Amino acid sequence: MHGEVAPGQAMTLRGIGKEFEVSMTPAREAVRRLVAEGALFLSSSGRVSTPELTGDRIEELAALRALLEVELASRALPRAHMALIDRLQAINGNVTQAVESRDAVAYIRSNLEFHRTLYLRAQAPAMLAMAETVWLQLGPTMRALYGRFRKSEPPHFHRLMIAALKAGDEPGLRLAVRSDVTQGLRMLAG
Amino acid sequence: MHGEVAPGQAMTLRGIGKEFEVSMTPAREAVRRLVAEGALFLSSSGRVSTPELTGDRIEELAALRALLEVELASRALPRAHMALIDRLQAINGNVTQAVESRDAVAYIRSNLEFHRTLYLRAQAPAMLAMAETVWLQLGPTMRALYGRFRKSEPPHFHRLMIAALKAGDEPGLRLAVRSDVTQGLRMLAG
DNA sequence: CGCCCCCGCCTGTGATCACAAATAGGCATG
């Protein structure tokens, strides 16, 4: 999810087991779960690797992010008090810092933490779980994306989200979330 | 997914293995996958059962269905030719038949087939997979629902969907899908 | 008669093994 492993990276059950000092059985179960969530790709011969997403698939996952996260943000809005907004601003500081230090993994991690912190207020666990499933599928690809475009973009849309939260502006929040989610992924898909 | 098993139904790995004439290992992997998708509930002690959904959770899953399926239908609309509409009408005949014969499982199965047939045209596999994950989570509960309300409702909103498809009416299609998806689940959640 | 505790069976977990398929590397050949 955090982009620590590159797209197309292959792995073996015995290798995973050795890495985490367990036998094949727990490694197999973990892998099967991640395959079920779409986070890992299972070849026809049973080999497992991180997925290499096509442009179409990236576009589709971006659309899913937009659908789900706009709804989550909208549901979180009426419950967002000042303490939450303060926390979001603090996390956003970490995002900026990660951007400045060109740390792709730290950027992805803090960016997702920003979103998750907001969405937790939506009180919609199934919806949040689906959003996280999408993040999981996009993880390796996002790493490749932010590794390619090294330009340091400040989290502009995050500030718009915070402003909309403060103002209680629901249409503005929806637009800001949709823009933030779509922004980075549109360029890779094209 | 088809409501063949009731909510809260417990099952054991050895029992599943015996039922399908395999050992515990494949049964375990299948169960873990279904747990990852939210179709089965894993207790803290490792026991597995079908989930008993709360009203809030049902409402949330209905909202997810509305979000995802409206988008899928909208994407399928420009690709829906007459041959597809004919197939949808044929499937809808099976739905009506299942309603008349009070067969809950056949009703759920043909109803989902109706939706899936349309959504396949959307060319959005990840989105369809998420919709099916929601169906999976709702399966046992839907069975309980349609077992409780035995009134034979003709598939009114299906006909609205077909009419909107024929007319190329996108707003009408979105509304019809949202209504169809929300209709049955609203009463159980309340 | 009701409640609680304790024991035994059931269940999930993780490890290991035998097996079959697939992969990759080396060898011979054109």
Add this chain to the structure above:
DNA sequence: CATGCCTATTTGTGATCACAGGCGGGGGCG
């Protein structure tokens, strides 16, 4: 020197086993 084949090794699959924890039933106690 490139290419195709063949074998040795790697890899996933499914079965079985030892073990620990939990759940339920039965007996004893108040």
